[in-house]
Amino acid sequence: MRIGAISLGCDKNRVDTEKMLSRLVAGGHTLVGTEDEADVIIVNTCAFTDDAKNEAIDEILSAVEHKRKHKKKKIIITGCLPQRYLDTLEKEFPQVDAFLGIADYDSICDTVDKITKGDKIYSCACGDGFYEGRVLTTPYHYAYLKIADGCNNHCTYCAIPSIRGKYRSEKIEDILAEAKGLEREGVSEIILVAQDVTRYGIDFDGKSHLVELVERLSEMDFDRIRLLYLEPEAITDEILDMIVANPKVVKYADVPLQHIDNDTLKRMGRRCDEATTRALIKKMRENGIVLRSSFICGFPGETEEAHNKLVEFISEGNIDYAGFFAYSREEGTAADRLHNHLDDEVKIERTNRLKDLQTAVINRRNSGLVGKTLKVLFDEIDYDKQMFVGRAEFQAPDIDNLVYFTSDKEVHVGEYYDVEIVGADGIDLVGKAL
Numbered sequence: 240m241r242i243g244a245i246s247l248g249c250d251k252n253r254v255d256t257e258k259m260l261s262r263l264v265a266g267g268h269t270l271v272g273t274e275d276e277a278d279v280i281i282v283n284t285c286a287f288t289d290d291a292k293n294e295a296i297d298e299i300l301s302a303v304e305h306k307r308k309h310k311k312k313k314i315i316i317t318g319c320l321p322q323r324y325l326d327t328l329e330k331e332f333p334q335v336d337a338f339l340g341i342a343d344y345d346s347i348c349d350t351v352d353k354i355t356k357g358d359k360i361y362s363c364a365c366g367d368g369f370y371e372g373r374v375l376t377t378p379y380h381y382a383y384l385k386i387a388d389g390c391n392n393h394c395t396y397c398a399i400p401s402i403r404g405k406y407r408s409e410k411i412e413d414i415l416a417e418a419k420g421l422e423r424e425g426v427s428e429i430i431l432v433a434q435d436v437t438r439y440g441i442d443f444d445g446k447s448h449l450v451e452l453v454e455r456l457s458e459m460d461f462d463r464i465r466l467l468y469l470e471p472e473a474i475t476d477e478i479l480d481m482i483v484a485n486p487k488v489v490k491y492a493d494v495p496l497q498h499i500d501n502d503t504l505k506r507m508g509r510r511c512d513e514a515t516t517r518a519l520i521k522k523m524r525e526n527g528i529v530l531r532s533s534f535i536c537g538f539p540g541e542t543e544e545a546h547n548k549l550v551e552f553i554s555e556g557n558i559d560y561a562g563f564f565a566y567s568r569e570e571g572t573a574a575d576r577l578h579n580h581l582d583d584e585v586k587i588e589r590t591n592r593l594k595d596l597q598t599a600v601i602n603r604r605n606s607g608l609v610g611k612t613l614k615v616l617f618d619e620i621d622y623d624k625q626m627f628v629g630r631a632e633f634q635a636p637d638i639d640n641l642v643y644f645t646s647d648k649e650v651h652v653g654e655y656y657d658v659e660i661v662g663a664d665g666i667d668l669v670g671k672a673l
């Protein structure tokens with residue numbers, strides 16, 4: 240069968256999609272690039288927030304429209320949305336041939352066989368074992384490596400623990416085998432992801448095994464190892480020392496903070512207060528680590544004073560890159576049952592104000608880089624701008640700004656080049672390969 244897949248949501252979902260595609264190819268199916276060409280359309284969904292759910296519904300409606308025009312087409316919806324709303328989806332979308340949850344990918348080929356014979360499949364059994372194979376959907380020289388799934392932290396605003404379940408780490412040997420496969424494919428940069436990377440291995444024996452895992456991965460032929468989703472309260476001195484000392488680990492960390500006001504942090508169920516956060520950031524910056532973070536704006540009961548504390552914190556330039564999200568009510572979460580929910584206008588106004596402040600922080604940082612030479616990994620070509628596009632080690636793919644550069648000599652995607660920064664274009668850096 241010709242399979243067309245759409246992957247929504249986070250980088251963990253992207254890895255799930257890549258492993259699903261690998262199973263399908265191993266099962267003799269062909270991957271195609273558009274829904275038009277596809278006999279079977281697969282949408283791997285996210286259900287983290289209202290925006291994510293709306294995006295998933297739009298993609299399902301688009302697939303249904305394709306099927307209305309081409310009756311033989313089949314539709315499979317997988318991931319967080321069915322995991323959370325299977326019963327509702329079954330009723331709302333009878334045109335869909337199969338709904339699978341977040342860990343039903345082992346049965347994907349069997350599901351394709353059965354729906355091709357006219358069966359309907361509805362399963363959120365979560366029975367998957369570990370699967371090593373990947374069909375990369377990123378440029379071939381970098382890849383995400385999902386080291387664990389689920390979460391035990393239960394922040395009050397978050398539905399993930401109820402969707403993805405308890406924290407469960409992949410075995411080290413399995414991760415190393417998967418990484419070996421990526422190394423063979425020529426991957427140069429691996430990006431470790433989970434809901435909470437810091438607690439990797441804690442379900443083995445109550446201790447984090449992140450340092451051990453990264454040391455083993457750095458014995459392989461990767462140039463860059465990047466760590467995303469480091470929960471602040473779980474960044475131990477051992478983990479910090481590893482990031483600083485290991486030459487392959489980029490001096491960059493994504494540390495979701497969500498807020499800085501103690502009262503708001505407490506009602507979010509976060510495990511780090513302002514003083515601890517500031518001490519951690521001071522330590523990380525003193526060690527030259529570039530920081531990314533994410534913040535929730537307009538949390539129930541967030542006073543103007545609490546918001547202004549976050550404004551002040553961001554204005555100080557403590558964080559190099561940040562995502563700001565207007566609080567999204569999620570039924571079934573503790574925060575949804577709180578009082579004093581703010582109006583959408585207030586949430587959006589506060590979110591935009593912080594985004595503007597962060598842009599100023601990035602612009603300040605960029606102007607300090609003019610005249611400097613950066614080691615840039617060449618990712619792709621921007622044909623509209625007629626420029627090469629890459630990332631310095633302090634820039635993660637898909638979420639941070641980029642380096643646009645020119646070169647008098649031939650350059651190759653996936654290779655590193657010394658680029659002298661000559662200016663900026665918006666929040667992106669502009670340079671010339673030396």
Ligand code: SF4
Nearest residue numbers: 390392393394397434
């Ligand atoms: S750490 Fe908190 S926000 Fe992140 S996935 Fe776990 S419960 Fe959700």
